[in-house]
Amino acid sequence: MFYREAGDFKTSYVDDSQTFPIKFDRYRYYVVLAVAFGIIPFIINDYWANALLLPFLIYAIAAIGLNILVGYCGQVSLGTGGFMAVGAYACYKLMTAFPDVSMFIHVLLAGGITAIVGVLFGLPSLRIKGFYLAVATLAAQFFLVWLFNRVPWFYNYSASGQINAPERDVFGIIISGPNAPAWATYLFCLIFLTASAIIARNLTRGTTGRTWMAIRDMDIAAEIIGVNPLKAKISAFAVSSFFVGIAGALFFAVYLGAVEVGEAFGIQKSFLVLFMVIIGGLGSIFGSFAGAAFLVLLPVLLKLVGVDLLGWPTDIVAHLQLVIVGALIIMFLILEPHGLAQLWRVAKEKLRLWPFPH
Amino acid sequence: MNKKLATVALSALMAAGPAMADLVFPSLSYRTGPYAAGGIPFADGYADYFTLLNERDGGIGGVPANVIECETGYNTEKGVECYESTKGEGALVYQPLSTGITYQLIPKVTADGIPLHTMGYGRTSAANGKVFSHVFNYPANYWNGASGAINYLLEENSGDLSGKKIALVYHNSAYGKEPIRTLETLAEKHGYELSLLPVDHPGQEQKSQWLQIRREKPDYVIMWGWGVMNQVAVQEAANIRFPMENFIGVWWSGAEFDVEPAGEKATGYKALTFTGLGMDYPVYDDLKKYVVDSGKAAGAGDQLGTVQYNRGLYAAMLAAEAVKTAQAMHGTADIDASMMRDGMEALEMTNAKMEALGMSGFGPEFSVSCENHGGPGLVGVVQWDAATGAWNPVQDFKPTDAEVIGALIEEDSGAYATENSISPRCE
Numbered sequence: 169m170f171y172r173e174a175g176d177f178k179t180s181y182v183d184d185s186q187t188f189p190i191k192f193d194r195y196r197y198y199v200v201l202a203v204a205f206g207i208i209p210f211i212i213n214d215y216w217a218n219a220l221l222l223p224f225l226i227y228a229i230a231a232i233g234l235n236i237l238v239g240y241c242g243q244v245s246l247g248t249g250g251f252m253a254v255g256a257y258a259c260y261k262l263m264t265a266f267p268d269v270s271m272f273i274h275v276l277l278a279g280g281i282t283a284i285v286g287v288l289f290g291l292p293s294l295r296i297k298g299f300y301l302a303v304a305t306l307a308a309q310f311f312l313v314w315l316f317n318r319v320p321w322f323y324n325y326s327a328s329g330q331i332n333a334p335e336r337d338v339f340g341i342i343i344s345g346p347n348a349p350a351w352a353t354y355l356f357c358l359i360f361l362t363a364s365a366i367i368a369r370n371l372t373r374g375t376t377g378r379t380w381m382a383i384r385d386m387d388i389a390a391e392i393i394g395v396n397p398l399k400a401k402i403s404a405f406a407v408s409s410f411f412v413g414i415a416g417a418l419f420f421a422v423y424l425g426a427v428e429v430g431e432a433f434g435i436q437k438s439f440l441v442l443f444m445v446i447i448g449g450l451g452s453i454f455g456s457f458a459g460a461a462f463l464v465l466l467p468v469l470l471k472l473v474g475v476d477l478l479g480w481p482t483d484i485v486a487h488l489q490l491v492i493v494g495a496l497i498i499m500f501l502i503l504e505p506h507g508l509a510q511l512w513r514v515a516k517e518k519l520r521l522w523p524f525p526h
Numbered sequence: 527m528n529k530k531l532a533t534v535a536l537s538a539l540m541a542a543g544p545a546m547a548d549l550v551f552p553s554l555s556y557r558t559g560p561y562a563a564g565g566i567p568f569a570d571g572y573a574d575y576f577t578l579l580n581e582r583d584g585g586i587g588g589v590p591a592n593v594i595e596c597e598t599g600y601n602t603e604k605g606v607e608c609y610e611s612t613k614g615e616g617a618l619v620y621q622p623l624s625t626g627i628t629y630q631l632i633p634k635v636t637a638d639g640i641p642l643h644t645m646g647y648g649r650t651s652a653a654n655g656k657v658f659s660h661v662f663n664y665p666a667n668y669w670n671g672a673s674g675a676i677n678y679l680l681e682e683n684s685g686d687l688s689g690k691k692i693a694l695v696y697h698n699s700a701y702g703k704e705p706i707r708t709l710e711t712l713a714e715k716h717g718y719e720l721s722l723l724p725v726d727h728p729g730q731e732q733k734s735q736w737l738q739i740r741r742e743k744p745d746y747v748i749m750w751g752w753g754v755m756n757q758v759a760v761q762e763a764a765n766i767r768f769p770m771e772n773f774i775g776v777w778w779s780g781a782e783f784d785v786e787p788a789g790e791k792a793t794g795y796k797a798l799t800f801t802g803l804g805m806d807y808p809v810y811d812d813l814k815k816y817v818v819d820s821g822k823a824a825g826a827g828d829q830l831g832t833v834q835y836n837r838g839l840y841a842a843m844l845a846a847e848a849v850k851t852a853q854a855m856h857g858t859a860d861i862d863a864s865m866m867r868d869g870m871e872a873l874e875m876t877n878a879k880m881e882a883l884g885m886s887g888f889g890p891e892f893s894v895s896c897e898n899h900g901g902p903g904l905v906g907v908v909q910w911d912a913a914t915g916a917w918n919p920v921q922d923f924k925p926t927d928a929e930v931i932g933a934l935i936e937e938d939s940g941a942y943a944t945e946n947s948i949s950p951r952c953e
Contacts (some may be wrong), residue, residue, distance in 0.1 A: 215614065219607040264945075317698060317724075327707050328649070330629050330699035334945055346637035415629055424602060426629040430699050430727055431602060468607060475596075476534075481596035481825075483557030483566075 170519040187369055193516075204358055209351040217350035222423045224464045225357040226415050231444040231456035233370050233411025238442070239450035240372055241404035242384030243293050247305035249437035250312030251409050253429050254282045255416025257322050260331045263344070264324060271336050271343045271421070275360065278417035279410040285312075286409020291402045297387075309438055316429040320456060330428050335419045345420045353422045365410050369453050371407065380404050381451075388510065412441075447500060449509025458508035466493060536660060542852035547860045549585070549849060551576060551842075552612035554622040557825070560728035561600040561624075561753035563783045564834050566825055568623055569595065571838025573824035574817050578809075579846060581591060586849045587859040600753070602626045609634065619643050619845055620865040623768040625701035633946070636660045641867040645841050646671075646800055650704055651938035653900025656950040658939065662870050664844075664901030665892050666800040668750075671776045672705035672715035674798055674905025675748050676712050678774070681921075688717030693744040695735060695751065695759060699725035702750045705776070707938075709748070711930050729755025736762040737916070749775040760792050770794035771872055774907070777801075780917070781833040785910045791811040793912040796920065798905050799891050803839045803917050805831035808884030809839075833917065840889055847883075848873045871896055890923045896952040903931070 176191045178184040188194040212221070230252060237243050259278035262269070289308040293301050316322050323331050335345030342348045343356050371377050379400040382390035391397055420427045427433075440463060448459025467489050475483035504511050518525075555569030556562055576591040585591055594615060596608035605627035609620065618643045620635060628648035631756055635642045636659060644652065644663045652661035658737060666674075680687055681699070694709060696702030705723065713720045720743065723735040729751060736759075747768065751759055756779045763773050771794040780797020813830065817823050829835040852861045852869025863868070874893040880886050890904040904923035911918055943950065 215610040218610045223603065236802075327651075327704065328625075330700045330705045332629070332633070332945070346633035392745070424606065424630060425633060426602075428602075428626055428629070430698060431626055434727070471597075481557075482555065482595045483562075483825075486558040486597045486599060 170522070171516050172520055185373075187373075189320040196340070200360070202361075205355070209355055212350045212354050214350050217354050218423070220465060220468060221251035221354055224420045225354075225361045226423055227441065227444060227460040227464055228457050229357075229361050229364050229418070230415035230441045231414050231448060232364050232453060233408045233415060234441050235445045235450065235452070235456045236368060236372070236380070236410035236411070237404050238445055239452065239455070240377060241380040241386060241401065241408075243290070243401060243404060244292075244298065244302040245305040245408070246302050246435070246438045246442065247289060247312070248412055248441040248493035249433040249435060250309040251282050251286055252419060253312050253316055254285045254409075254434035255279060255413030255425055256332065256433065257316055257429075258282065258413065259417035259421050260324075260333070261322070263334060263336055267334070267336065271338045271356070274336070275414055275417045275421070279414040282413020282416065283406045283410040285394060286405045287402055290402055290409075293405065294363055294398060306435075306438075309435055313429050313433060316433075317452075328428075330426055331420065332426045332504055333424075336421070345425065346435045348422070357418055357422060360414055364414065365453055365457075368407075368411070372453070376400075376403060376407075386449075391494025443493030443497065447497060447507055449507030451508070452509035454512060455507050455509030458512065462508065463493070466496070529914035545618065547616075549618055549861070550612075550616045551591060551593050551676045551845060552608070552615070552617045552620060553593050553595045554598050554608050554620065554624075554627065555595050556598050556600045556623075558597065559599040559601075559753075560730075563757075563780065564753055564778065565623065567598065567781070567829040567832050567834035568838035568841075568924065569841075570823070570825040570827070570829045571835040573623070573838075574813060574830075575839050575842035575846070576953065577817050577822050577824070578813055581820070581822065582812055586846050587853045589859045591846070598622065598624065598627060598628070600624050602630050608628055613638060613640060616862065616933065618849070618863055619870070621645065621841055621845070623647065625649075625704070626699060629700055632658070632661055638863075638866070640863040641870050643841070643845065643870065645837070650900075651935045651942065653898065654935050655852075655895070655897050655899040656939070656952050657943045657948055658899060659951055660867055662894065662899045664894055664899065665890055666877075666903045666905055667900055668704040668776070669708040669931045670900075670903030670905055670926045672708040672748075673678070673931055674714060674903075674907070674924070675714065675774050675776075676709070676718075677905075677924065677926060678921055679746055680716065680760075686716075688845045690716050690718040690746065691721065691742065691744040692746045692748060693721045693723055693739055693742070695723045695725060695732075695739075695747060695749045697729060697751055697755055698726045701752065702870050704752055705748075707934060708931065712927065715930065717864050725751070725759075728753060730758055732758050732762050735777070736766050736768075739763075739768065742767045746772045746774065749773070749779050751775065751779045751784075756781075757787045760785050760788045760795060763795075764788045771796065771909070776800065777837075780809055780908060780910075780913070782917075783832075785912070786915075790897035790912050792910055795910045797908055797910070797917070799833075799908050799917075799919075800905060801833075801836050802885070802887055803833065803908060803919065807886070807888060809888075810884075812884060836888075840885075843883060843885060843888075844873070844875070847875065847879070870894060871899070900935070903928070 170191050171190050173190055174307040188197050234248050237245050255278045258281040259274050262274045292304040323329050341352045380396045382395045383400045444459035444463050447462055449455025471491045474480045540542050551573050553569055573593045576593050580590050594623050598608050599603040599658035628644050631642055641662045646666050648663050650667045650669045652658040652663050654742045694834055709720050725732050774797055775797040783796055785792035848869040851872050852865045853859050856865045891899040903926050906923045907921035908917040909920045
């Protein structure tokens, strides 16, 4: 009944190859966009923005970035936290050095700087694969965190080694700092997420994405049919790091406002984003959203139910949270190894035939 | 009898009308994770004192106190979530017991107009009330701690530290880095040689740091540690047979659970303090009677009298006294966050006041002013004795190097003011 292509005629190739070829799906997408841009900004408050939506949006950008590298190009990376730190510190240096420049430009430049750093650390991927590459990127993670802890220039010689986001604006609307309105920070991140998703989606179904996937599926075969592994791998690292860097910059400047590199961008952040990608679904843009939502919103939801609704002690809820999230991750991976995105695909297939499955 | 009746009536009212206004004290606690050992007793002490006030006096000035606990796990992201979820409940004051979360909250609370009390932690230069209008760190801060430790060592060496080697083992975070600048300035003044040994979160891996200490043989080791890092450090120091009496921890590295795992070998380890020790205070009789015996104690109820429990108790007492000050100032029992801020700024702790609370000598005498949010910064030293399982005072509360610290506070808060274009208050 839903998601049916029957009666939905395409008369041009452009129509046929659009992202959402089924009319129902397309309308659903427009509705989501309309709600996200047109309704939520008017009803959002500080709690919704800072506790739920901002982390979700920002982690979704990071997950899209990592998904390009791991899901599409097959290069395992454990350096996401380090690359997010590059984005954050680049953004901080730019914000303090050029206070009059718009935040949009700072965040984009931070992404660009992270892309360069990502390419540097992606070079070993030309020689090593799989677990060995994971170890090389792990080295990037530790090196970058150490660097930002060690060299005072990066944190402008502050006594505590923390970086604090000063108040900056876009077209006169404050985006960073404590006085930024909730709707502005939300919209700012949402614009970046939407743009990232559209760019990533279109990259992955064009030539670039096909070369990435060819490398992922079998690099020797890809090379034989004429895919340049150097170009494919390096471009995957660059694009992936660009998105991760944007996520890091937003994470620091818009969401937290003050960051300490070891705590905010440690190894656990790399794992968190990797889990998002795996749980959401490797090689799927929707999966990045689903994975981020799962790991950001579920703990908060469990806390709300446990502490506020049932009135249980906070420590028991915190422990239960770990148990439940862990159990759900295992359950999902056993029941659906391809992640939440695959569940969504199966659900769509089912809905298509519902209520007459035969 | 009258009091009892009032309490009964009040609790009946509380049960009947949950909408009645109360004084909200969010407790951003951490009972899980590698720092839980310090987080649990502090949160218990904080909650128990307000329970005591509710049970014994029917609240503060007749208005019951309501402690909302929120688990942060010492994690800044969860800390932000906790802050956002509790600030709408009419929160009067935040005490996150985490320097990292404090740095997050300083700009936020200032924008939202809610005071933040970081007792003995947080951003040291927040002691300058001219720049930090909503942040308080009385009665002592990290730089007092650093100077207090050096003063103690000066006294031990009859006023001369030149040529001595001092190593700082610190948690590699904003917290651990706080004392470095003070220790460096004091090194210039007193001529000792300072070496820095960072320990990464969570601090279970310290072999290389202590190997370095064994090789360099510093005369003294000062530690800025928290959570599991403390136990490991004391154990490692015992393993390399570092003389324990030359090992001094900051007040967050001086609780029972920090030294007990090392057993007998931990005897002689010293720590700084700004609060009283043990249970030898009349307030504990009331706590037993009204809170513990009636089964209303927070957590497992087994932390009474421990060092960090006392700190939690002290933090809650200072908050309650600030509420009383605010109530008297504004002539209303049901105060809000901005009145609370005024109360904290006008807070005066005298020995007579503490005696009346059954906590005489629990903390130093001090008064807060618009310019000075940091209090006098009096620091005492205690020493661990494993045989009796108790901390014994070896130095009373003593003043620290106000000249050096004052200049540093002026400099750091000035930098913050220019960075955030804040014009100084109090003129």
